[in-house]
Amino acid sequence: MxxxxxxxxxxxxxxxxxxxxxxxxxxxxxxxxxxxxxxxxxxxxxxxxxxxxxxxxxxxQIPDTQSDPRLIASFGALQRYDGNAGLGALNAEFCIDRAMALAEAHGIGCVALRNTRHWGRPGNYGWRAAEKGYLAICWTNTPPNMPAWGGSADAVGNNPLVLTAPGESGEHLVLDMALSQFSFGRLKTHRAEHQPLPVVGGIDASGNPTTDAAAILDGGHPWPIGFWKGSGLAILLDAFAAILSDGLDSASLKPGPGDPGVSQVYLAFAPAHLHGRPAAQRTGEILRQLAISSPQSRYPGxxxxxxxxxxxxxxxxxxxxxxxxxx
Amino acid sequence: MxxxxxxxxxxxxxxxxxxxxxxxxxxxxxxxxxxxxxxxxxxxxxxxxxxxxxxxxxxxQIPDTQSDPRLIASFGALQRYDGNAGLGALNAEFCIDRAMALAEAHGIGCVALRNTRHWGRPGNYGWRAAEKGYLAICWTNTPPNMPAWGGSADAVGNNPLVLTAPGESGEHLVLDMALSQFSFGRLKTHRAEHQPLPVVGGIDASGNPTTDAAAILDGGHPWPIGFWKGSGLAILLDAFAAILSDGLDSASLKPGPGDPGVSQVYLAFAPAHLHGRPAAQRTGEILRQLAISSPQSRYPGxxxxxxxxxxxxxxxxxxxxxxxxxx
Known part of the structure; x- marks a missing residue:
């Protein structure tokens, strides 16, 4: 190790x-x-x-490794880019930076990115925004990899979602989660280690709910967080990403290494321009209160x-x- | 009946x-x-x-039933209002309308509202935005009514969340959900009808996971959607609402009829200004695809x-x- x-x-x-x-x-x-x-x-x-x-x-498989995302359309605080099917992590960093620049000018900024690739760890872009003092929300769609609730075939993406609020002394709130109860990375780890999941994570090939990661990965399907609720959230995040970026929705994505073609949204907020109590101070208060009310719990990040x-x-x-x- | x-x-x-x-x-x-x-x-x-x-x-208990929310601060596409502890549903409609007006001017608009009251059905404001052709995201914080994951006392709100995308012929995508696996309304219905919940909805007074709504309501606690994931999402939505509105966070709210003092966020997006394929057409495509891939599932709305x-x-x-x- x-x-x-x-x-x-x-x-x-x-x-x-x-x-x-x-x-x-x-x-x-x-x-x-x-x-x-x-x-x-x-x-x-x-x-x-x-x-x-x-x-x-x-x-x-990634012919253009050099270009920044290309501006397709722009109106006020809302911009749309094409990622040239290029390097997903660099495209993503470019876009969260653009969203923050828009937030500096307009209080809030929204960048939608189409035709990009797997962005690596979603939290990267949340941490970056928090470290610069912004609130941010970002998400990506993915090829279908979970059933819609009530269905039995993969129909919706697990569309990873990030929310971040800047805190004090580097203690930022950074929520970085896929909308499947377990990310595929975590399912593979449990399969490799023959460890049961702590809660039901999906269905096996016969449609039975299971905590066996291998049964979910090998012929079964992962379940969304909150069952019907996460299924609905996945559908909406996909619709937002496809509409705002004028890009591909989950069902139209062709599976392939690095999820070529995915659509993403980057929102940044600059509350400092409204001159209230500083964001970092408020986040610090929320974390201190959580530590008192819920000493066993951990905050996102x-x-x-x-x-x-x-x-x-x-x-x-x-x-x-x-x-x-x-x- | x-x-x-x-x-x-x-x-x-x-x-x-x-x-x-x-x-x-x-x-x-x-x-x-x-x-x-x-x-x-x-x-x-x-x-x-x-x-x-x-x-x-x-x-x-609602001394001011007449005033619209009062503008506290404004910067570009981001505005902050105070709700005068007034009528929550009218305050909410005012704010989603302001967010749409900002989106008309800036492509995207964000209104944060503090010191308001229970807004009734969250979906009201999503349907309103969808009917006018906007994408929208809105949420409210609530007094603590769920444990943070790992904790055993109520520490986070179930912070209802709405996302909406306009569709064709009135078939809009409208996700309207609390971050508890079951809303309190649904828990009370199951308790009244002595019906078990379809999945575990929380813990009883001894801390055991249960599908008994009465046990959850009477001395127990509801669980967040997705366990640790919904807990994290609840914390972040609260932080956003408190920071953007410079209002009260969940833990600082005093319980009372109509949740006096809650903080809310209203985001509206006007993708038509970017001149891509129309939002309603894209939503229609997503719904038709879902009906094919998941005939048993229902779309949000x-x-x-x-x-x-x-x-x-x-x-x-x-x-x-x-x-x-x-x-």
Whole structure:
């Protein structure tokens, strides 16, 4: 179970990505984003994601690794971009930055991005906004990977969703969640470790509710959070992303490595322009109150911060087989 | 089980509200909103809500029934209002209208409202936006009524959330959901009818997960949708509402009839200004695809529309005891 110092991991991944034709500054930023996700404990969307990305690059599946998203339409605080089916994580960072710039000018900004690819860890863009003092909401659609509630075939995406509010001393609220009760990364981990899920996570191939991750992944289907409620939320987030970006909805996406073609939305809010009590102070109050009323509970973002602090001292965890593949 | 014609119900409720000092035009609009909620099948937040509202008015708990929300701060497409602890449903309609006006001018609009009261059926404001062709997202915080995940005392609100996308021929996508797996209205119905919940809805007084609505309401606690995920979402929606409105967060709200003091957010989007494919057409495509892939599932808003069509023909259902109280 190797733990690699962050800077060494970033240099190494930069080199591997540059070798596949990504320009050095873009390779470096990508390496930082995937390293940060692993440092924060989100391994499946961190360094463990990189071998697949390298294979896609090598196979020529991402022809344009160089361009920023292209502005398609703009009206006031609302903009629409095309991601050139390029590098999803860099496209995403570009778009949250644009949304924050719009929020500076208009109080709130909305960027819709179509024709992009898998953005890595969704939380990346929430942390970035929180660190700059913005509230933000971002989501992506995905190919259908869950039944709509009441159905038995994959019909809706698990459309990962991020909400963030800036806090004090780096203690930001960052909710980073897929709308399936368990992300596919977590299902695979439970399958690999033969551990039952803590609550029902979906149905097996016969349609029976189960806590067996293997049964869900191998012929079954994951369930949405809140059953019918998450199913409805997934449908609405998809409609928003498709409409605002004039891009593909979940059902129109063709499955493929890196989810080519997905549609995303980035909302940023700049409440400081309204001159009320500072956002970070309010978030701090909410966290202190939660710590009193719910001492056993963890706030969204708390686990990531704890992982990050450990990774800074002990290095970033990378699974043995992945590290061998990358070495 | 009386079914009352819509127009008769509206006139009758208008009279009752006006008798408690609400000006006739405002009483009429309130009567329409509560009648519409019942016509759409959301009885607990429709006509069944009115006796409590009348009692609050009679007791002088809503001193200002006349004022519109007061503008506190404004910057571009972002505005903050104070609701004067007034009539929640009228305050809410005012704010979704302001958000749509901002979206007309800026592509997107955000209105945050503090110091308001219970807004009735959340979906009211989603339907209104969809009928005018806007995408919208609205939510309210509530006093703490669920544990944060991992905790055992009420610490977070179930913060009802609405998302809407306009569709074709009145078939709008309207998601209207509280973040508890079951709304309190539904829990009370199951308790009254001695029907078990279809899935675990919370814990009983001893902390055991249960499908017994009575056990949840009487000494137990409801659970959030998606367990830890809905808990996190509730925390973030509360933080957004409190920060953007510079209003009270859930933990700072004092319980009371009509949830006095709650904070709300209204987001409206005007994608037509970006000149892509029309929103209604895209929504229609998504609904047709869902009907093919998931013939057993219902889209968000479908049940409300079916109830509405029945109510138009057969009259609006009102529970016997409520109708007697109102007669």
């Amino acid at each position: 190797p733990r690699i110092p962050e800077d060494r991991l970033v240099s190494h991944l930069t080199e591997l990505l540059a070798r596949e034709g990504v320009s050095p500054p873009r390779a470096h930023r990508l390496a930082e984003l995937y390293t940060q996700a692993s440092a924060d404990g989100v391994y499946s969307h961190g360094v463990h994601f990189v071998p697949g990305l390298l294979r896609s690059l090598r196979a020529g 708390q686990a990531a911060l704890a992982h990050r602090r450990r990774s800074q001292i002990e290095g970033v965890y990378v699974r043995d087989d992945i590290w061998q593949e990358l070495s | 009386p079914r009352i014609p819509e127009d008769r119900l509206v006139s009758h409720l208008t009279e009752l509200l006006a008798r408690e000092g609400v000006s006739p035009p405002r009483a009429h609009r309130l009567a329409e909103l509560y009648t519409q909620a019942s016509a759409d099948g959301v009885y607990s937040h429709g006509v069944h809500f009115v006796p409590g509202l009348l009692r609050s008015l009679r007791a002088g 479908q049940a409300a529309l079916a109830h509405r069509r029945r109510s138009q023909i057969e009259g609006v259902y009102v529970r016997d005891d409520i109708w007697q109280e109102l007669s």
